Amino acid sequence: MLNVQHLTFSYKKTPILKDISFKVNAGENLAIIGESGSGKSTLLNLIYGEFDLNQGQIFWKDTEILGPKYNLVIGYEFMKYVHQEFDLMPYITVAENIAKHLSRFYPEEREERTNELLNVVELEAFANVKVKTLSGGQKQRVALARALAKQPEIILLDEPFSHIDNFKKQSLRRNVFKYLKDKNITCIVATHDKEDVLGFADTMIVLENQQILEQGKPEALYNNPKTPLIASFFGEFNMIDDKIVYANRLEVVEKSNLKATVITSYFKAYHYLIEADLNGEKVFFEHHTSIEKGQEVYLSISE
Template sequence: MLLEINNLFFSHTKDKPLFQNLNLRFEANKIIALAGESGCGKSTLLSLIYGLLDWENGEIIFDETRLLGPKGNLVPGEAEMKFVAQNFDLMPYATVAENVGKFISNINLAKKRETVMELLEVVGLQEFANVLPKYLSGGQQQRVAIARALSVLPKLLILDEPFSNLDFPRKIELRERLFRYVKQHRISLIISTHELQDIMPWLDQIVILQEGRLIQNESPENTYRNPYNSYVAKLFGEVNIFNDAEATEFGLSKFSYYPKEIRVSETGFEAEVLESRFAGNYYWNKIKVKNKELVVFTDDKLDGPVTVSFV
């Protein structure tokens, strides 16, 4: 086991604890998403793991070593880990290449230059090698920080919202190259995110937090198909939620249905189409069934009454 969190207790203020008896296990060589709404404790947990915050009780064990936190380390942070937070801490008067190569030995300069350029390719910034950070956008600075963290091939890389400052095309490019690189080099990755849908193909595990409590901890497929509650289901995007009475009225086997799980069919429930809007790969539709409004995705625009069924 690469990382264990046992009975962790942490509080920002004495009267309101955030984590109470939190227990988690992370296996090596996995890509793990830490998800939940803002304020659920994602960033705080990452800071605790990396050793930037002290905890009141419990223990964090990394690679069979019990971590001590800031109280036990003169320099905050843990060996064999790298953490890219939402402030990137780049050297302002060093070039992008110099920032990326900060932790790489100078014994073999040719090898160092080769490694730096390889990492800049991973994050898509080769052409900015000789540029100072102040001339980069926030998203570009974030990518420099990620490349620098990868340079030492840590056992564990921790990323806090790494795609938050990127436009969509860059996000697509970076996420695939990044995830392939960490898998190739057997780097374990914990990534906090608000965008589960965008990175789900590369995930091995999803950990869901709500107000400091562990809500669900399973594979991406199980989490998506069998969300523990409506809070979890809503983290994957638009979803239709049914209370117990509604589920019984519709004869449903679960409380949540994603828009693609409600389909236009020959038999089923009659529905009034309230809106039908083009959304790129699909049409976004608002329909009304038995006085309940639902969102449905279809390949074609809906016009007039339809019949729908739940799958």
């Protein structure tokens, strides 16, 4: 179990995180979300032991995670961290990067493990290609595989799919998160992308103003967003009578007390997102077809 207790951290007297506490059980997936500058990456750095805490403690099982004041070498054998900077060796191949820290005394196991991870990150065809020739997204996939090579007990991922194109992103997410679950590896993901969270995270934490604004299961936070910040993570929303209403919970009806005038329609593949004017305020709702600009519609909030 990862146990973060009353963590507080400042950088050059600037408060970054205040009184952060949470627990993550072995094999669970925790997503950390928040706006840019909210402290997501800093929190991962602290969990890894890259900085010294001002207050609080961090434990993995019975081991206290300590910073550079106490450790000459940053990091722990049981934990891996995939930064946004990949720190790969450019002049050797993809397979050699992945196998770099695996024992040479067991060549068959080493090769089998490397091939397994090449499959997880969908880079089998690039096994013998030098890393320097790869795209940013491909390098990110190599970094993921290399971090998993020695099968850590816990892995920290900072925007792990941000450089990967949409053609590969969905299948790669499924592969990586399934692998982590199958191997009972605890995963902490810092992300701004809801697709990294929905369907994968057991729990999510929302950071705002250096503190935990909310934490819980993604379904609970989606169904009962306490603030516009939380709602905005999941998609388009509106404030109607001081209540948060998602765009997909507004529907066109024959008559209601919500009368809006259509401004424009946005094609979203499986639906149209309609922007309209409701009593001088912009409102967004989903519809199965586009609606002519200027057309008046009545809206109802579905449960």
